[in-house]
Amino acid sequence: MGIRLTQFPAILQRYRLTTAQLETELSKRGLHIATISFGGPSHDFEQRKRVLAEAGNAMDFLALFGANRLVVFSPARRLPEAGSDAAFRTMCETFNRIGELATNKGFRAGLHNHLGQMCEKPEEIDRCMRMTDPNLFGFSPDTAHLHLGGSDVVGMFEKYKKRLVMMDYKDAKWTAPAGFTDSNGETLEPEAAKFLSSIYDLGDGEIDFPGCHRVLKEIGYRGWNCVDLDTARKGPRTSYERCGDYIVNTLEPIYS
Template sequence: MGLKVGIQLFSVRRSLKKEPFQTLEKIAKAGYKYIEAANHDALDDDGVGFGVSSREMRKALNDFGLSIVGCHVNPLTIERLPAILDYHQEIGNKQIGCDIEFYPYRDMDYLLRRCEFFNQVGELCKERGMRYYYHNHYQEFQKFDDKSVYEIIMENTDPNLVFIEMDTYWIMRGGEDPIKLMEKYKDRLVLLHQKDFPKESPQPIVMYNGIIDANREITYPLFEETKNPLCFIEVGTGIMPIQEIINTAAKAPNLEYILLEQDHTQLNEIESIQQSMKGFQKYTGVEKK
């Protein structure tokens, strides 16, 4: 059948802020059937991040023929988790994920405490018949001696409680091979993020090659400051080995969805996601719209 092509709503965040329901309709018209939300206001918003009730969201999904397959929750706290899980169960979402994490470099105690927190979140999700997953950026590929932060997370979280959503772009920009990492952790892989890197770019591919010191503590402001918008391009127009990524993803037993996440674009957001959908359709191993 092939991987199902979906979209992380962060790709159209400006459009959603202006006109949420019209934007969901445009997403559906572009050929996307599966969405992952991004709630960056989880202290106040139980849901998908743009202030709509579960009833309104469920109706919109039904009206536009969309299914929700995940949601980033930020900040993620134990206290807020019951209300958030209630909302997502009401709209048919079976899994939530970690949005972005920043670790003080060389603070292993903090990292291990976060791993225990992830296990706790995973257990609470499992009790509801849901799943919790971890999403990476490039900072997880900083190292404590000979191990990356990512490896330490994988080793210190329960594979039955903490699953993973790999962002192949950020793995590559962290200096790792996304193909090899997908093969290594294929049993825990439940969602895949895909974007593309331009043939001509103002930065080298690997962030640690002259952009930022691999030993430096990476904070959110620093992450935003060093993330160049010109280093993102629509799927199928750059240099990432997307066909090989899809071929490898097909071997992951728990993976159904490959999701566009367009952090930045030089196009209109809707034009950008339309172009990426056309790009996805060029590859074998994906479900055709």
């Protein structure tokens, strides 16, 4: 069982954790680090050197824990320059460079689609896949962001099955928020509130996970699959136990 480390490297500083301390805490719980959520200004040629250095540092850190996958996010689409063809082309060129670096380190890197980013819609994901080298850069899809972004989730798995690096299983259906305050009492932006209201425990939304799983079985996939809950509707323990039951009862038989 593993975790995806987010907000690296700031999360180590925030909790004053050394690499050795993190390794100790993970070992106590029988956990591994599967990957890091990596992102940066890949659309900006002037910052490419820094992005590649940070990607290299992330993979060097992951290698200490035996990981060999890097999940790569695209830049925010709200940036003024993000809508240009030149920015998209530069981003894809940088992704190829990250993939080249990953290959040299014994890793595989892949695009993680996300709402609010340059690779949100199906046509943007397809464009990125066309403009990157399949031998260097793969696909690390998030099912909820695919669905809410307008993609056919199973269709995307099928289309890019030979490029799958890892994936997030997250259920979703667009849902109007009941309010704009989260469980910590913080006020959310309307867009964030709508997104969080649209995330569900596995099996409670609209995504065809058995269909996704049949694609994974077809290719003999044996990598990481991250069950990701942006919202734990029943509380973290109960929601994850419900997701676990869904996996065991509905998805595992597909592989048997």
